[in-house]
Amino acid sequence: VSSAPRAAVPAAELSAPSARRRRRTRAESLRAVLPPYLLLLPTIAVLVGVLAWPMYWLGRISFERYGLRELIAHRGTWTGLDNYRHMLGSAEFWRIVGRTVVFTAVNVGLTMILATLIALLLVRMGSIMRLVLSVGLIWVWATPQIVSIAIWQWMVDFEFGVLNWTLTQLHLGDFIHHNWFDNPVEGFAVITAVVVWGAIPFVAITVYAALSQVPQELVEAAEIDGATPWKVFWRVTYPLLKPIFIILTSLSIIWDFQVLQQVWVMLEFRPSTEYFLIAVYSFVESFRVSQYGLGAAIAVVMVFLMLIVSFFYVREMVRVSEID
Amino acid sequence: LSTVAAYFDLRNRRKRQRLVANAIGLAVFAIMVFPTYWMVNTAFKPGRDILTLTPKFFPSPWTLANFDEAVHRDYFWSNVKNSVIVVSVVVVASLVIGFLAALAIARFSFYGRRAFIAVIIGVQMIPSAALIIPLYILFARAGQVDHLSGVIIAYLTFVLPFTVWTLRGFVMGIPRELEEAAMVDGATRMGAFIRILVPLIAPGLVATSIFAFVQAWNEFIFAYVLLSSQEHQTLTVWLATFTTLRGTDWGPLMAAATLTSLPVVVFFALVQRRVAFGLTAGAVRG
Numbered sequence: 001v002s003s004a005p006r007a008a009v010p011a012a013e014l015s016a017p018s019a020r021r022r023r024r025t026r027a028e029s030l031r032a033v034l035p036p037y038l039l040l041l042p043t044i045a046v047l048v049g050v051l052a053w054p055m056y057w058l059g060r061i062s063f064e065r066y067g068l069r070e071l072i073a074h075r076g077t078w079t080g081l082d083n084y085r086h087m088l089g090s091a092e093f094w095r096i097v098g099r100t101v102v103f104t105a106v107n108v109g110l111t112m113i114l115a116t117l118i119a120l121l122l123v124r125m126g127s128i129m130r131l132v133l134s135v136g137l138i139w140v141w142a143t144p145q146i147v148s149i150a151i152w153q154w155m156v157d158f159e160f161g162v163l164n165w166t167l168t169q170l171h172l173g174d175f176i177h178h179n180w181f182d183n184p185v186e187g188f189a190v191i192t193a194v195v196v197w198g199a200i201p202f203v204a205i206t207v208y209a210a211l212s213q214v215p216q217e218l219v220e221a222a223e224i225d226g227a228t229p230w231k232v233f234w235r236v237t238y239p240l241l242k243p244i245f246i247i248l249t250s251l252s253i254i255w256d257f258q259v260l261q262q263v264w265v266m267l268e269f270r271p272s273t274e275y276f277l278i279a280v281y282s283f284v285e286s287f288r289v290s291q292y293g294l295g296a297a298i299a300v301v302m303v304f305l306m307l308i309v310s311f312f313y314v315r316e317m318v319r320v321s322e323i324d
Numbered sequence: 325l326s327t328v329a330a331y332f333d334l335r336n337r338r339k340r341q342r343l344v345a346n347a348i349g350l351a352v353f354a355i356m357v358f359p360t361y362w363m364v365n366t367a368f369k370p371g372r373d374i375l376t377l378t379p380k381f382f383p384s385p386w387t388l389a390n391f392d393e394a395v396h397r398d399y400f401w402s403n404v405k406n407s408v409i410v411v412s413v414v415v416v417a418s419l420v421i422g423f424l425a426a427l428a429i430a431r432f433s434f435y436g437r438r439a440f441i442a443v444i445i446g447v448q449m450i451p452s453a454a455l456i457i458p459l460y461i462l463f464a465r466a467g468q469v470d471h472l473s474g475v476i477i478a479y480l481t482f483v484l485p486f487t488v489w490t491l492r493g494f495v496m497g498i499p500r501e502l503e504e505a506a507m508v509d510g511a512t513r514m515g516a517f518i519r520i521l522v523p524l525i526a527p528g529l530v531a532t533s534i535f536a537f538v539q540a541w542n543e544f545i546f547a548y549v550l551l552s553s554q555e556h557q558t559l560t561v562w563l564a565t566f567t568t569l570r571g572t573d574w575g576p577l578m579a580a581a582t583l584t585s586l587p588v589v590v591f592f593a594l595v596q597r598r599v600a601f602g603l604t605a606g607a608v609r610g
Contacts (some may be wrong), residue, residue, distance in 0.1 A: 037434065066461070150564075150566070155362060255584070265564050314442050
């Protein structure tokens with residue numbers, strides 16, 4: 001629109017060319033700057049609506065008494081820090097936090113170690129066996145969580161479960177009619193098995209993909225120099241893979257810290273208090289006891305703890321994505 | 325000479341290593357796959373072979389009776405339909421909206437780009453146990469509890485950020501020069517996107533939508549809380565409440581579990597290679 005008449009600019013206007021140019025550049029730069037924001041607009045609008053707005057409400061409800069009556073009346077009663085005081089003052093809460101931390105540490109540790117071992121195995125295997133194992137891993141990976149819970153429930157069934165039979169056959173003790181959920185430690189062992197079994201494929205395949213990018217010359221040079229496999233891993237492989245390990249470990253922590261449905265469904269929608277993890281606790285307070293305010297306060301604590309871990313994950317992700 | 329000897333020694337060691345690795349790999353395969361095998365095995369066994377004190381490791385004789393019973397159970401088909409509706413709406417909406425954002429962060433440099441990327445990655449970490457409380461209360465206020473629309477909105481919370489991030493990877497995989505060449509030839513920027521980028525990215529769109537499908541199909545907690553009546557529930561809720569309806573019927577339950585995971589396994593196998601690394605994209609470069 002503006003480029004054609006430029007030649008015909010009257011001499012009088014030449015005295016104020018800079019203002020004109022500035023105006024044009026501003027319009028042009030607006031045209032250059034605007035498109036990315038326009039493209040982002042729908043996503044930002046949706047995320048504000050479905051995430052930011054609910055998260056604001058989560059915070060707000062955590063300062064309110066919000067029970068069944070409030071749910072029907074559609075408004076809570078402001079009670080300040082009451083929910084937090086109640087929560088932080090109860091021994092139950094701290095027991096649950098401690099239990100969740102231990103549970104997370106065990107699950108993340110097992111997942112990372114077993115998956116890394118499987119990845120190291122994949123690198124060393126022949127191509128046919130590698131394909132077989134990869135297909136197996138992907139099959140497990142693709143199994144929906146709800147399905148895997150049902151499978152494990154059936155495998156550890158006290159009467160006809162295959163696990164009790166196998167353990168008895170292996171002479172590891174008398175497991176006939178052994179109920180795994182009588183003792184919470186054993187019950188959590190089963191839940192850990194479900195979680196770790198489901199988490200291994202993603203971690204193993206990701207680590208394997210990273211391992212196959214490690215230059216073989218480096219590994220071979222170290223081996224010819226007489227380094228043990230242990231040393232090769234820690235001195236050569238691990239430093240190269242450190243970003244991926246940070247990412248996978250923080251992802252695993254985030255996932256395992258908020259375990260809810262494995263406990264909830266595994267224990268048939270009524271877990272006893274010994275089985276409460278922090279997410280289960282928040283869920284029960286909200287949707288069983290209808291103390292939404294207290295449930296929200298617990299959830300707020302959970303989100304803040306997650307934020308700390310997420311920080312490392314997000315930072316590492318942004319850093320590696322900047323490479324592209 | 326000693327280096328040559330060391331080299332041959334290494335080659336021998338490699339060969340031996342591979343044999344050992346194959347053997348251990350087979351054992352790992354057996355252990356990892358066993359639970360899913362056990363599901364399929366049980367699903368095909370007749371009832372009298374399921375409830376045995378000594379388990380039967382092969383389904384012989386085999387039967388389809390469990391599948392027959394599972395699909396004829398109350399609400400199976402209506403819940404399949406609900407799952408399909410929810411998942412398709414979520415996937416299509418996320419794909420359309422998310423593609424635009426992916427384009428922005430992959431092709432433009434602008435103020436706030438890093439922050440937006442951090443948000444997209446970060447919000448995927450919000451625990452669903454935390455999100456479900458305000459969602460439930462807000463939907464109760466809006467009268468959207470027990471409506472599929474509520475679940476659809478809830479699913480956008482995790483499918484949309486995932487879609488944006490995964491599509492960004494696909495957009496970046498297509499050389500910018502192709503679009504620039506089109507623009508040199510007189511195409512507008514939008515024209516270049518539509519004529520050049522969209523056809524090239526089609527496989528990525530398919531892969532992303534399948535992966536988004538899998539995520540939404542597998543979701544349980546949101547649907548379990550937000551959908552209260554049985555005819556409105558999705559397939560995962562139907563499966564999870566299978567046991568409590570009338571005791572545990574392991575044969576039909578395992579048949580139902582097989583049916584629930586079937587579309588996921590098939591789709592997943594198709595796209596796993598392309599999308600698997602979305603969560604860690606870029607980091608694999610070492």
